[in-house]
Amino acid sequence: MKGLAGGLPLVLLWALPLAAGLVMALAGADLASWQALLAHPQAFTALLLSLATGLASTTVSLLVALAIAAGLYGTRAWERLQSFAGVTLAVPHLAFAIGFGLLIMPSGLLARLLVGGQTPPPWMTVQDPLGLSLATALVLKEVPFLLVMIWAVLARGDSAVALSGQWRAARSLGHGPGSVWLRIVQPQLLQRLAWPLAAVLAYGCTVVDMALVLGPTQPPTLAVLVWRDLNDAAAEVNGRGLAGAMLLTLGVAGLFVIAVVILRLMRSGMSAWRISGPSRLAAPRRIAALASAALAFAFVAVLAVLALISIAPRWTYPRLLPDVFDLSVWSRALSDPAPLVLSLLLGLATTAVALVLAVLWFETQPTRRDPWPTSLALAGLVLPQILIVAGQYRAGLALDLTGSLAGLFLVHLTPVLAYVMVVLAGPYRALDPRYASVSRALGAGPVRSWARVTAPLLKAPLLSAAAVGFAVSMVQFVPAQLLGAGRYSTLPMEAVTLSSGGNRALTAAFALLLTAPPLLAVLLAARLGRPRWG
Amino acid sequence: MGLVLELVSVRLHGKPLVAAVSLAIAPGEVVTLMGPSGSGKSSLLAFIAGDLGSPFDGSGTTRLNDRILDGLPPERRRIGRLFQDDLLFPHMTVGENLLFGMPRGAVALRQSRMHMALEQIGLRDFEHRPPQSLSGGQRARVALMRSLLAEPDAILLDEPFSRLDSELRAAMRELVFARIAAAGIPGLLVTHDVADAPPGGRILRIAPDGVLQHA
Numbered sequence: 001m002k003g004l005a006g007g008l009p010l011v012l013l014w015a016l017p018l019a020a021g022l023v024m025a026l027a028g029a030d031l032a033s034w035q036a037l038l039a040h041p042q043a044f045t046a047l048l049l050s051l052a053t054g055l056a057s058t059t060v061s062l063l064v065a066l067a068i069a070a071g072l073y074g075t076r077a078w079e080r081l082q083s084f085a086g087v088t089l090a091v092p093h094l095a096f097a098i099g100f101g102l103l104i105m106p107s108g109l110l111a112r113l114l115v116g117g118q119t120p121p122p123w124m125t126v127q128d129p130l131g132l133s134l135a136t137a138l139v140l141k142e143v144p145f146l147l148v149m150i151w152a153v154l155a156r157g158d159s160a161v162a163l164s165g166q167w168r169a170a171r172s173l174g175h176g177p178g179s180v181w182l183r184i185v186q187p188q189l190l191q192r193l194a195w196p197l198a199a200v201l202a203y204g205c206t207v208v209d210m211a212l213v214l215g216p217t218q219p220p221t222l223a224v225l226v227w228r229d230l231n232d233a234a235a236e237v238n239g240r241g242l243a244g245a246m247l248l249t250l251g252v253a254g255l256f257v258i259a260v261v262i263l264r265l266m267r268s269g270m271s272a273w274r275i276s277g278p279s280r281l282a283a284p285r286r287i288a289a290l291a292s293a294a295l296a297f298a299f300v301a302v303l304a305v306l307a308l309i310s311i312a313p314r315w316t317y318p319r320l321l322p323d324v325f326d327l328s329v330w331s332r333a334l335s336d337p338a339p340l341v342l343s344l345l346l347g348l349a350t351t352a353v354a355l356v357l358a359v360l361w362f363e364t365q366p367t368r369r370d371p372w373p374t375s376l377a378l379a380g381l382v383l384p385q386i387l388i389v390a391g392q393y394r395a396g397l398a399l400d401l402t403g404s405l406a407g408l409f410l411v412h413l414t415p416v417l418a419y420v421m422v423v424l425a426g427p428y429r430a431l432d433p434r435y436a437s438v439s440r441a442l443g444a445g446p447v448r449s450w451a452r453v454t455a456p457l458l459k460a461p462l463l464s465a466a467a468v469g470f471a472v473s474m475v476q477f478v479p480a481q482l483l484g485a486g487r488y489s490t491l492p493m494e495a496v497t498l499s500s501g502g503n504r505a506l507t508a509a510f511a512l513l514l515t516a517p518p519l520l521a522v523l524l525a526a527r528l529g530r531p532r533w534g
Numbered sequence: 535m536g537l538v539l540e541l542v543s544v545r546l547h548g549k550p551l552v553a554a555v556s557l558a559i560a561p562g563e564v565v566t567l568m569g570p571s572g573s574g575k576s577s578l579l580a581f582i583a584g585d586l587g588s589p590f591d592g593s594g595t596t597r598l599n600d601r602i603l604d605g606l607p608p609e610r611r612r613i614g615r616l617f618q619d620d621l622l623f624p625h626m627t628v629g630e631n632l633l634f635g636m637p638r639g640a641v642a643l644r645q646s647r648m649h650m651a652l653e654q655i656g657l658r659d660f661e662h663r664p665p666q667s668l669s670g671g672q673r674a675r676v677a678l679m680r681s682l683l684a685e686p687d688a689i690l691l692d693e694p695f696s697r698l699d700s701e702l703r704a705a706m707r708e709l710v711f712a713r714i715a716a717a718g719i720p721g722l723l724v725t726h727d728v729a730d731a732p733p734g735g736r737i738l739r740i741a742p743d744g745v746l747q748h749a
Contacts, residue, residue, distance in 0.1 A: 165621040168585055171608035172615040173635025173684045179609075183634070187625050275630045277638035278684070280609055 006364020010357040010373060014417045017392060017410045018380055024398075025391030029246055033239030037247065040240065042219035050222040051251050053131040053215070054205030057138035061200060062193075064139065064291050065146035069189075070181045071288020073154065074167075081292055082151050083526075085144035088299050090467075090522035092475040093141055094492055095511040097210040098499050099302035100137045101126045102309055102508060107317045109305050116318045127217055134215040138204050140298045149196040153189055156426075163188070174278030181283065183274045190263065198256060198382040205252050206384035209477040209492060213499045222248050223386050230390055230482060242394075245387040252384060303515075310508040333509040340513060343491040346412050346480075347473040347517065354417040354469050355462065362428045363450065374425050377418040386478055388414065393482045403485035411479035416469040423468055427461035460529035467525035471518035535599055536560045537582075537688045537720040542594030543744075544577045544586070552578050553744035555594070559688075559720035564711060566723045566731035568749060569740035575724040579690045582722070583615055584608040598687050614686030616694040616710075620677035622665035628652070628676055629661035635684030651679040655709070671702040675709065682713055689714060691723040695730050707732075 037043055072078040104110050106120035115121045126133055153159060163185060170180040206223045215221050222244060229241025309315070310329055312322030334340075361373060380388065392411050393402070401407030431454065439453040440446070455462065477492040484493065491514045498507040537559040544552040551574030559565050569575045581592035585608050596603040603611050622631050632648045652658055655675040657668075665673055674694070681689065694710065695703045711732045714721045723730065728749075731737050737749040 162621075162624070165617060165619055166623055168583075168608070169615065169617070169621040169681075170623075170634070171585065172583060172611075172613060172686075173681065174609045174612070174637075175635070176607070176609050184623055184625075191625075271630070274626065275633035277633070277636055277644070278609065 003364060007361050007369070007373075010361045010417075013353070013410070014357060014413055015373065015376055017395075018376060018388065018414050018418075020395045021388040021391035021414070022383075023391065024394040025242060025245060025387050028391065028394055029239055029243035032236065033243040036236065036240040037243040040225075042225065043222070043244065043247070046219045046222040046225045047247060047251055049131050049216060049219065050205050050248060051255060053135045053138065053221065054201055054203075054252070055255055057135040057142065057204045058197065058201040060135075061139045061142040061146055062197065064295075065143050065150060066186065067284055068143070068147060068288045068291050068295075069150045069154075070178065070186070071284040071286075072292070073181065073185065073283075074177070077289075077292075078151075081147065084296060085147040085151075086526070087519070087522060088141075088144040088295075089148060090471050090515075090518045091141075091299065091303070092471070092492070092514050092518060093207065094209040094213065094475060094477060094495055095306070095515045096141050096299075096302055097134075097137050097213040098495060098507055098511040099306040100140070100298075101133070101214050101499070102504060103302055103305045104133060109301070109308075109320075112318045112320055118318065120317050126214060129216045129218070131211075131216050131221065134211055134221075135204075137210060137214055138207075140295065142200050142204070143295055145200065146193070146196065149193060150189060153192045154185070159188075159192075174280075176280035177283040178281030179279040182281070187267065187270070187274070195378055195382070197259075201255060201259070202252050202382045202384055205255070206248055206386055208386060209475075209496055212496055222251075223384070226386055226390070227478060230386075230393060242390050245384065245390045249384050249387050306508045306511050306515075309504055310512055311505075313505050329503075329505040329509050333506060333513060339489045339491050339494045342488060343474055343514075344517060346408060346490065347470045349409060350412045350416040350473045351420075351466050351469040354413060354420040355466055357417060358420050358424050358465070359450075362424070363446075363454075367429055370425060370429065373421055377421040380414060380418040381422065385415070389479045389482060392479070396483055402483055403487040405488070407483045408480060408488060411483045412473050412476055414479070415476065416473045419472050420465045420469045423465040424461055427458060431457055460531070463525040463529040464522075467518075467521040470521045474514065474518050536563070537722065538597040539582070540595040540597070542578070542581065542592065542596065544574050544581050544590060544592045546574070546577070547589050548591075550744050551590075552740060552746075555746050557738070557746065559722060561718045561720055562715050564691075564714055564721035564723055564732045564735050566725060566728075566735055566737045567740065567746075568725060568728065568731075568737060570726060573740045573742075574744065575740055576692055579615070579692050579722065579724055583613050583690055584611050612685075612687040614681035614684055614689040616677060616681055616689065616691045618693045618696050620665075620670075620673040622673055622676060622680070624665060626665075627662050628657065628665055628668065631665060631676060632680050632683055635680060637685060647683065651683055655679055670698060671706065674698060674702070674706055678706075678710055678713060682717055686719060688719050689717075689721045691721060693725050693730075694723075696725070696727070703730075 068081070072081060102108055104125040106123040106125065111121050111123065154163060166184050167180055170184050175183065208223045208227045211221045211224050215224060219225065226241045226244040226248065229237050229244060232238060232241070308322060311325050311327060313326050313329060314324055315322040389411065392414070396402040396407045401410070435453055435457060436449055439449040444452065475492055476490070477496060480488070480490045481493050484490065491510065495507065495510040495514055498510055501507070539555050539557045542552070542555045543550055555578070557565070567575050567578070577586060577590050580586040580590070582596055584603065584606055586592050598612065623634065626634065629648055629652070632651055633644055636644050636647065649661070652661060657672060657675065660668065660672070665676065668676065691710070695706055698706055707730065725731070728737065738746045739749045741747050
């Protein structure tokens with residue numbers, strides 16, 4: 001195991017805490033905990049709710065994203081949509097859920113626009129018992145993510161060249177654009193979307209903060225139930241929470257298996273159709289234009305509603321604009337800057353450390369060792385976060401790290417570095433190693449060679465990894481809440497707490513406060529990451 | 535009859551690359567078009583195929599067997615293309631690749647045409663193989679048969695031999711020209727190597743001013 005030293009920091013600060021979380025979670029639930037879980041009257045319904053919202057939102061998101069891509073692939077609108085989708089990714093799920101809830105609630109802007117009347121309509125649009133508002137918000141938030149993933153697959157150097165050639169060949173063989181998409185592009189695309197889709201599915205089934213804002217309450221989703229149990233002072237209730245986290249994980253794993261089987265069956269069912277001969281099927285331009293316009297409208301409306309409500313302490317129904325504008329809520333939101341400062345500091349610190357650890361790994365370890373950290377990172381992204389965090393919380397209690405900044409830092413670093421690894425691994429290893437060899441041969445030391453040659457060549461991926469890492473850190477709710485142990489508060493925690501209270505203006509202000517830093521980071525990374533020429 | 539170009543021009547950023555070409559290619563004939571790289575010969579093929587995208591633009595009339603092709607999308611032109619790369623679809627077997635462009639019809643008939651094509655290129659047992667498992671020469675032959683099984687009315691050859699080594703190259707050249715002659719369709723070959731041209735065929739050259747000259 002020669003030369004492992006450069007990879008050691010990554011193992012110690014990231015892999016070990018992540019693995020510890022998994023081990024502690026898996027070892028934590030004893031038989032009594034499982035019995036308590038099974039005796040819980042709401043557990044089964046909650047599990048069904050979790051799996052149904054996750055599965056439904058993932059399926060719909062995939063269909064919408066594919067329809068948009070099929071209709072716009074190869075056009076200028078596709079490139080434009082890409083930058084829009086990239087920006088919307090930076091809007092935190094939690095902030096979007098808060099804004100979406102304020103938009104669709106009975107006295108929200110949507111009802112004012114569509115229904116009117118003197119009193120708000122009797123809608124059950126937020127926290128509806130079937131989880132429809134939660135699933136809808138998930139769809140709106142995941143479609144841009146899937147679009148960015150689809151774009152990344154289609155635009156990757158090797159596949160872009162191959163696909164444009166195959167596209168021309170298929171057209172010359174008599175196939176229309178819609179047919180080429182369905183028969184040639186989409187099958188190759190779906191294989192490479194497996195990981196992002198798994199992550200979307202796992203996220204949808206297990207998200208806590210969005211479910212607290214928009215999800216059903218009687219019963220809530222299983223993730224919320226688990227989160228409540230983990231927060232309980234009684235040890236046996238904690239144990240039931242761990243068992244619940246494992247049940248949720250098993251449920252998600254079951255969905256993975258079912259999804260794989262269905263996709264397999266579809267693929268073999270499609271193979272006869274694929275070779276049935278040329279078809280002049282056109283691209284679904286109109287559907288794609290409609291869907292992307294609806295998506296853009298949703299994001300603009302949600303952000304506009306947040307901004308309006310944050311400066312409108314009074315807004316009587318059914319007026320379309322607030323009665324008075326007033327900035328007092330903002331001065332209240334900023335009167336205690338501690339949560340904002342802590343969130344920013346944690347974001348900056350974890351991003352900086354994650355980048356250093358990742359670069360150290362790539363610079364000192366041979367490519368053949370990459371599967372270790374990258375598969376651990378992928379596991380971290382597709383396993384329910386509540387499971388990992390539940391284990392990390394137990395480990396934190398044992399090591400007396402709860403309620404400490406060190407504990408907070410480590411649990412934030414876990415997801416941040418996972419994303420940084422996933423974003424960086426491809427571009428880093430795709431860089432021709434001969435550039436570094438040449439610069440070393442020209443007399444540059446390893447540090448100078450990295451700073452002057454490698455880093456500039458990898459400017460765009462390094463910056464976007466930094467932006468993604470920072471954004472991921474900013475939105476962590478469950479890890480911050482559990483490890484903060486009441487002693488520390490971060491922005492997402494404030495936003496969740498406020499959203500269950502009555503002060504809509506202050507809630508909206510915190511949702512915007514939560515949105516601004518990641519949005520700025522992503523815009524800044526895109527701006528600075530532009531290539532030097534052209 | 536055949537493939538007819540009338541005053542076809544291709545421009546890059548509005549600057550002419552190929553100027554006012556008029557050319558008629560008879561069924562069964564293969565005309566060779568030569569020129570250095572960047573001279574616009576591949577763009578001319580893309581224009582004929584209906585596949586020319588920005589920053590290029592083209593003008594002029596293309597007729598194929600007295601059908602006017604101007605404005606038609608690529609899939610409605612009945613023009614086959616062979617490229618430098620074989621561009622076999624990597625997620626389909628060799629047999630599926632061959633069936634992909636074959637006109638619709640009875641399954642058994644299409645299957646037997648596919649088997650016959652494999653036989654003709656000496657790849658009888660390769661139907662279920664993924665294209666990645668074939669050698670470069672085998673893949674090139676499959677790509678040729680795939681475009682011919684789509685029953686094109688003309689075929690455009692964009693340096694189809696340049697990725698093959700010299701031994702394969704001679705065999706492939708012979709196969710391509712024999713198959714095109716058997717299909718009785720006009721062909722336009724673009725290359726920078728005069729040895730690629732079919733023996734006794736017409737050879738044209740794109741001059742620096744974009745005008746076509748007999749070589």
